Amino acid sequence: MPAFSWLALFFGAFYFVYGAYLPFWSLWLEGMGVSAEQIGMLLGVGMGIRFAGNLMVMGRIKGAGQLLPVTRLLCLLSLLAFLGFYLGHSLWWLVVLTLVANFIYPTLMPVGEALATRMVIQTQLDYGKVRLCGSFAFIVASTLVGTLITDLGSDWVLHVMVLGLALMVLLSWLPLDPAPRDVVGERARPSLRETLKSAAVRRFLLVTALLQGSHGAYYGFSAIHWKAAGYSGTAIGYLWALGVVAEIAMFAADKRYFSRFGAQTLFLVGALGCLVRWSLLGASTDLTLLLLAQLLHGVTFCISHLGAVRFMTRDLPPEQLIGAQALYAALSLGIMVAALMTLSGQLYGPLGGGIFYLMALAVLPVFFLRRHVDMGLSGRD
Template sequence: MPYWRLSAYYFCYFAFVGAFSPYFTLYLKALSFSATDIAVLMSLMQVMRVLAPNLWGWLAEHLGVRLPIVRLSALMSLAGFSVFFFTDSFAGIFLGMALMSFFWSASLPLIESVTFAHLGTQGHRYGSVRAWGSVGFIVAVIGLGVVLDWLPIMAVLWGTASVLASIFLCSLAVPEAVRPLAHSASASLGDTLRRPEVKALLGACFLMSAAHGAFYVFFSILLVDHGYGKAMVGGLWALGVVSEILVFMFMPRLMRHYSLRAILLFAFSCAVLRFALTGWGVASAALVAFAQVLHGATFGAYHAAAIAAVNRWFAGRLQARGQALYGSLSFGAGGMLGGLVSGLGWETIGPAWTFTLGSGFALAGLLWLVWGWQPGLGEDGTDRPDGGGR
């Protein structure tokens, strides 16, 4: 398995998230955009994650290739981002965001399927590869936060563009993997989607991403408005990702002792607490820090368990489609809903209640999992139509 080449790609991919998500909203605020404008622009990332992954996943399945699409998406993402250097109008930034997001959202589901194909029967090692993405996020969020305490906000554009260029270079080094052979009796996409545990997981993932909407769009703005310095903002983002890395490192052991369902129920319970603490406890750095530690559960444990379930249930040629569906419904549609609702709520009900809405989304997802995914159903792939595991 090309461990270091895959890890380098994840490092750079999530370094982009670390540079872009916390600080691009501050750049937009510096351009005097309203909270609603910022929410609309940032939600374009989620809109494209609804549309693009399924299109690119379908194309990869029919062409029988994944990495050429990943490389094209990296190059075109950089081209779309470069638009920001030439305009500060809402229309111009909207166009650049749409172009960048359409191509950027294509790559992750395909890389995830390539990674699991390389891992083969060692799928439990996914966390150790994905953890390098979290390291990349930390390097970017802390590094750029320190830089922004000394340089103008325009440095966000230069730092983020350089990371996008590195994603393209890393994509050139990742080798294609042999696709797993689908069993002749394996389920169709429709059969898989009709399973109650699959519907419960995808619906709950939609709600979990909606719960994170206010956090990804307004967390940095919330902190700066309450007097936190940009280096402190970066440090709090990094704290959350450090806890995420620790969880990823322990996921193989956790998955041997606990079911995927149990891990997900714990993660959703933590999300209910986390976003309420963030909204109402922002005046206390200690409370905010504790809420950020919960990121290890609300993203790290949640994502590792969810993607393992998707990889288990969407087998063979359905793997890329399953990853794309998971990404588009959760990070795409759910993130879009959460981002837009938070933009409307920020200027009407205020930050604290906006984050409380996130807790409400997480609670709804928790209840859906409890009632829709019965204990023991869908674990270890034993109830798949082909009767086999991974």
């Protein structure tokens, strides 16, 4: 199967599952009788263990040829892990399963991204277009699950996820053509520690950690906050879907309109979007402001993520791609989100929507740091 089609299906299946998990897992936990503080702890622990999972799994991948077998194994183990949530709902059982599931399942994200960035190098793949297939699947799942929660209850969050994971297992075994391979003349892949020695990589990770980490309150508590304000599960699903519609628009426009911009410019735009978006969400639950804030998801997440992809594919040598992808997933999309999500859980009780103002403060250093992201590398921007 051509690389574009394979990756479109893979991203579609992964983000269909993620579209059920990310907006609504907190509501599933709430339906199991878990308190807001415990939800924050579970979500934070889950995001934190991604750090170990991403580094341990990605750190053991010695070359591009290992990406596909690892993907297939992770799909199967992810399905088995989430099936375990049917077996019990005690707090300690939820803690154990949260650790196991989040060690395995989220690692599919950096592995999939590593496959995609490898295909950008091998086949000049249009990353934005293939990635938007995942965003579209996220919309389908969030809208579907929001309706199912309203009509049938929060149990359907887990049901939809398990069905999606079963589909992922089947899709992962489709042949990929061309198979991922190391570039001719590519030097041996450095270790994660060696990759982290690069000052430019460290600055890149700090900037992206602040940008992506600031989504912690949104990922963990927007559904609970909006539900408390009187919005139904269906409405919450539509709000999340609107955010991803904006994301799709940005991914679709990437090659035509944004390809001339480097990482520094994209990070600046992402930071500005974060300041506005989190301020809006902290200020009000008025529907008009929520709609505007959700449209800004295309800036806060997508433009920031495109900046990360731009840095990794343009400003790094190919042999550092897998290592940088692992560190980006573990630190920027993992442990920083976990830390700010856990903090949001502790402060949601006394502050309510005020936790979003803290997320806006978190991105302020980006305005200085982003200017030094590619210093010593390509010099773009």
